[in-house]
Amino acid sequence: MKLKNVQISKEIRKTIIELANQSKSPHVGSSLSCVDILTVLYFDVLNLHPWEKRDIFILSKAHAAMSLYSTLATRGIIDRKTLAGYYQNEGTLPAHLDRFTANGVEVSAGSLGHGFNMGIGMAFGFKKKKEERRVYALIGDGESQEGSIWEGAFFGSKLRLDNFTAIMDYNNLQGYGRAREICTFEPVKAKWQAFGWHAVEIDGHDHNAIKGACAEDTQGKPKIIIAHTTKGKGVSFMQDQLIWHYYIVTDEHKNKALCELDSE
Amino acid sequence: MRNTFINTIIDTCKTREDVFIISGDAGLGVFDEFKEKQAERFLNLGVAEQNMISFSAGLAMTGFKVYVYNIIPFVLYRCYEQVRNDICYQELPVTLVGIGSGITYSPQGMTHYSVEDLGIAQTLPNMKVFSPIDPIEAKLAAKYSLNCESPVYVRLAKRGEPNIHKNENFDITEPQLIEDGEDVAIVFHGSIGLEVLKAREMLKKDRILPKLISIPMVIPINTEKLFSLLKNMKYVITVEEHFLNSGIGSMLSREYVKINPGWKLFTLGIRDEFIHAIKDLNGMREYFGISAAKIAEYIRKKVTV
Known part of the structure; x- marks a missing residue:
C-alpha cells in the first residue's frame, strides 16, 4: 500500500508539471507542496462511496488547484479531457475553483480564508442531519494569517466538530516571503491548541504519518494537522524557492522536472 | 416589520425541518423565546462576520435554508467578499436579514447606518433584494424567501411600523400602488414610505395628488410593471433613505434613458457624504430633505399642475 501511494504521488506530480507547462499558469510550487496530502486523502482516507454521501475535501488554498485537478483525474473523478481544458480558452477548469465546473470541486474558492469556514459550516450541517460524513479542508500557512481562519477556530471547537479536519500545508513560503519571518507565526500548534483544537504536527510528505494523523481520535474536538512540507516538493530546482509560486514551467523546465521525477 | x-420564519420552523437561523450576536427581544424552545435551529455565531457568512454558505450546501440576522453593515459590508464568493457566486439559498435600513439608527453614527447597501447589492448578481414599507410587505418577503433558491437580502427598518397595505393578496415581486393620483408619482421603498404618505396629505391643499408606488422588491425591479403604473405621469419623484448615487433613483435613471418615457424624473435621497450630523431619525430626515414636510416642499417647487 505504501509503495503504491508513493507511485501515485509521483504520477500526480508529473501531471501537475505537464499541466503547468501546457497552461502556462503559475502556482506550480504551491501545487507540488500538497500532493502527498491529497494522495493519502483521496486514495486512503476519504469515503467516496456512495458519492451522494461522500466525505468532503475542500481545497481552501485554492491557488493549488492544479494539485486538486490532477488528483481528481488520477483518482478517476474527473476525466483527462476535462483536465486538459484547464486554463485554456473556452476551457473547462479555471485557475481558482468554481464548484460548477467539475465533480469533486466541492466549493468555489480562491480568496483565502473562505473554504475553511465553509467546511466548518458543512461539518455542522452534517452533524445536524446526523450524517456520518466528514469534512477535510486544506489551508496554507499564508492563509492562516487571515482573521477569518481564527474566527472559525473559535467556533469549530465550541461546536465540537470532531467530524472536521483542517490540514495546514506548512511549507513556510508564501507569496512574498516566509510565514515565520512575516509575522509571529510560531508557536502555531500552541495557538490551535489554545483555541481548543486537537493539534497534530507531522511531516507532510510522509504518507503513513498523514494517514495516522487523519485517524487520530480527538475526543470530540475538531482537528488540525500541521503538515510540514516543502514548496515545489519533488523537483529539486523548484524546492523551497519563492519564485516557483509564480514561475511558468517552460518546455526545458518540464523535461528536466519529469526526468528527475522518473529517475526517483 | x-x-x-x-x-x-420562526413559525415556518415548526413545519419545515430545513430552516436554520444564524445571528451575529444580535437579536435581543427577537429570538429570546425561539432560542430556548427551538435551540437546535438557532446559532449565535458571535462577533465574527466573515465566519458567519462562510459558515452559512457551508450549512446551506448540506441542504439547509439559512437565515442570517444582523445589523446591515455586519451582514453585508464587513463580510462583502464572503457574501460575494460564498453565497452569491455559489448560488446558495441563504437569506441575509439586515436591520437598521438607511438612517433608522440615528444618532448611532455613520458606522451603523446603511445608506449604500443597495449600491453594494447591485454588484451581486443572483441576489434578490427586498425593502418593505410595512409588516405586510415584510411578511410576504419572508414567504418569498422561504421558497427562493437564490440568495436574498432583506433591508428592514426596525420595529413598530404600522401596516399600510390593507390585505396580503398581492405579488411581492411587483411595484405596489399604494395611493392613486394624477400627474405626479412618488416612487419609494422601505419605511421612508410613511413620510411619503404624510407628504401626500400635506400636498392636498396645494391640489397636488400624487400617485404613490412602493417598490418592495428593489432588485430586480419589475420595470415593465413600474413603467405601466407611471404611464401618463408628468413628474416622477423617487424618495429613499439611501445615497442618491446608487439607490432606486439611480436605478430608475438608467431605465429612463433606455425607455425615454416622457415624464420628468427627480430623485430625493441622502446626499452622498459621510454623516457627521447628530440628530434623531426625524431630525436627520429633515436634515437630508426626506421628511414629510421637506418632500412636500420639494414637490411644490418642482411641480406645476
Missing part, C-alpha cells in the same frame, strides 16, 4: 419578518 422586523418582528413580523422573523416571526414568519
Whole structure:
C-alpha cells in the first residue's frame, strides 16, 4: 500500500508539471507542496462511496488547484479531457475553483480564508442531519494569517466538530516571503491548541504519518494537522524557492522536472 | 416589520425541518423565546462576520435554508467578499436579514447606518433584494424567501411600523400602488414610505395628488410593471433613505434613458457624504430633505399642475 501511494504521488506530480507547462499558469510550487496530502486523502482516507454521501475535501488554498485537478483525474473523478481544458480558452477548469465546473470541486474558492469556514459550516450541517460524513479542508500557512481562519477556530471547537479536519500545508513560503519571518507565526500548534483544537504536527510528505494523523481520535474536538512540507516538493530546482509560486514551467523546465521525477 | 419578518420564519420552523437561523450576536427581544424552545435551529455565531457568512454558505450546501440576522453593515459590508464568493457566486439559498435600513439608527453614527447597501447589492448578481414599507410587505418577503433558491437580502427598518397595505393578496415581486393620483408619482421603498404618505396629505391643499408606488422588491425591479403604473405621469419623484448615487433613483435613471418615457424624473435621497450630523431619525430626515414636510416642499417647487 505504501509503495503504491508513493507511485501515485509521483504520477500526480508529473501531471501537475505537464499541466503547468501546457497552461502556462503559475502556482506550480504551491501545487507540488500538497500532493502527498491529497494522495493519502483521496486514495486512503476519504469515503467516496456512495458519492451522494461522500466525505468532503475542500481545497481552501485554492491557488493549488492544479494539485486538486490532477488528483481528481488520477483518482478517476474527473476525466483527462476535462483536465486538459484547464486554463485554456473556452476551457473547462479555471485557475481558482468554481464548484460548477467539475465533480469533486466541492466549493468555489480562491480568496483565502473562505473554504475553511465553509467546511466548518458543512461539518455542522452534517452533524445536524446526523450524517456520518466528514469534512477535510486544506489551508496554507499564508492563509492562516487571515482573521477569518481564527474566527472559525473559535467556533469549530465550541461546536465540537470532531467530524472536521483542517490540514495546514506548512511549507513556510508564501507569496512574498516566509510565514515565520512575516509575522509571529510560531508557536502555531500552541495557538490551535489554545483555541481548543486537537493539534497534530507531522511531516507532510510522509504518507503513513498523514494517514495516522487523519485517524487520530480527538475526543470530540475538531482537528488540525500541521503538515510540514516543502514548496515545489519533488523537483529539486523548484524546492523551497519563492519564485516557483509564480514561475511558468517552460518546455526545458518540464523535461528536466519529469526526468528527475522518473529517475526517483 | 422586523418582528413580523422573523416571526414568519420562526413559525415556518415548526413545519419545515430545513430552516436554520444564524445571528451575529444580535437579536435581543427577537429570538429570546425561539432560542430556548427551538435551540437546535438557532446559532449565535458571535462577533465574527466573515465566519458567519462562510459558515452559512457551508450549512446551506448540506441542504439547509439559512437565515442570517444582523445589523446591515455586519451582514453585508464587513463580510462583502464572503457574501460575494460564498453565497452569491455559489448560488446558495441563504437569506441575509439586515436591520437598521438607511438612517433608522440615528444618532448611532455613520458606522451603523446603511445608506449604500443597495449600491453594494447591485454588484451581486443572483441576489434578490427586498425593502418593505410595512409588516405586510415584510411578511410576504419572508414567504418569498422561504421558497427562493437564490440568495436574498432583506433591508428592514426596525420595529413598530404600522401596516399600510390593507390585505396580503398581492405579488411581492411587483411595484405596489399604494395611493392613486394624477400627474405626479412618488416612487419609494422601505419605511421612508410613511413620510411619503404624510407628504401626500400635506400636498392636498396645494391640489397636488400624487400617485404613490412602493417598490418592495428593489432588485430586480419589475420595470415593465413600474413603467405601466407611471404611464401618463408628468413628474416622477423617487424618495429613499439611501445615497442618491446608487439607490432606486439611480436605478430608475438608467431605465429612463433606455425607455425615454416622457415624464420628468427627480430623485430625493441622502446626499452622498459621510454623516457627521447628530440628530434623531426625524431630525436627520429633515436634515437630508426626506421628511414629510421637506418632500412636500420639494414637490411644490418642482411641480406645476
